[in-house]
Amino acid sequence: MSGPHAPIAELAAGLEQGDLTSEALTSACLEAIAAHAGLNAFIEVYSDEALAEARQADEAIAAGRRRGPLHGIPVSLKDLVDVAGRPTTAGSRVRRGHRARVDAPVVSRLREAGAVIVGKCNLHEFAYGTTSEDSAFGPVSNPLDGSRSAGGSSGGSAVSVATGMAVASVGTDTGGSIRIPAAACGLVGLKPTFGEVSAEGVVPLSRSLDHVGPITRTVDDARLVLDGMTGRRSGPLKPAGVGALRLAEPRGYLLDLVDEEIRAVFGGALEALRARGAIIAATEIPSAALGPSVYLGIQLVEATAYHARTLEKHPEAYSPAVRLRLELGRYVLAEDHVRALAGQRWLRREVDTALEGFDALALPALPIPPPPVGAAFVTIGDRSEPVRSLMLRQTQLFNLTGHPAIVLPCGTTAAGLPCSLQLVGARGRTADLIAVAAACEAVFSSL
């Protein structure tokens, strides 16, 4: 296997040994973009530039100037990230006419690592949604099942990786926007520790909650792309020994409302880990149920402050649902915002405490399978719940607290829809979390 679906380490070896060229790999991605145009994953494709960059990569590698494992690897970007001389649309008509002056630092880093940028991906408008259905460029479709949401807001990024349009993609995550579409499309999505990857040059949704990270096919690919984004070299992946893993299930709010089929797959995944020696125990995040209230008290305010000027001048330029969320932020009182900031600090301590003695928290990435396209509510048991709050339910807490979190596939529903495990690690120890995820991935792939 040497196409865009192969692991980056394998592609990198092929490129280094001359068995594969970046030009051929990039051409395969561009062909996939054309073949799957109906999925609406891309807003702008950099065909000529990408092929030119690929040829330069091939020449440099042949001349012994290989920069590392990302050299010659095609990567896509969520169209929230600046590329010099190009528009950053944020999926919105509001940004019409924009052109970025310089590359965002995360793009500069990836270019320094030799990555080939194939284009910019579609997203939920201004990253303000979980389905990628509200975009000025039309909705993104899930390649696994066109009747289901691709997840969001980095929906185009996930679809680009799932279909071989790119080997990896750069996404952003303010409440789950890397992890949700990765889970909906059966991929790996990594939200690093807050601040670990620069968010400069990235259109903000909520600056104190925004994270930048990779969407990939494997955990090792996520590690390699994170290295590229940060300029670090983490060395070969060393999966943690499954028999030495100590995982904690956060009982209560985060596991109370889960679709029965998802719960069964999640339980089976933990059982498989337990059978190989992992210790899985219960832990508590006592105030987790207050996470959405705290989140709203911060995220609404920050998003609205950023958009206030355009919201007043051109409210009609926003999609209706995004406009309403922005309008809502205008009503939050300062005293409640301060309460939310105190709650953020409180929740961070609670998650730190819940992790004590454990390598990671383990919980479903999504409490439901990817929801039907256009659905505002779905039923769990006998309850009808808003899709948006369900899709954020398991993820947004860790944007508040800044802990690194990664999702990876751990099974499927009877209908073949992906189910994903979310692992949450200690702040500042993303590499350790990746090692835990790699150990779990090895077990799940052998089932």
Added chain:
Amino acid sequence: MTLDAWKAAAIEDARARNLPDLVPLIEALARAIEALRRAAWNEDASGAPEADA
């Protein structure tokens, strides 16, 4: 501002701005803020000791 007064003012403003679809969102936000105001981490100006997380 009490929560009830805040909610009533917000809904009145939304309707005055011809944004009736905002009303259910304001009602949901009011429930979230009610929970936020009841949270254990809120300080007490009477000097009562703060609880620890």
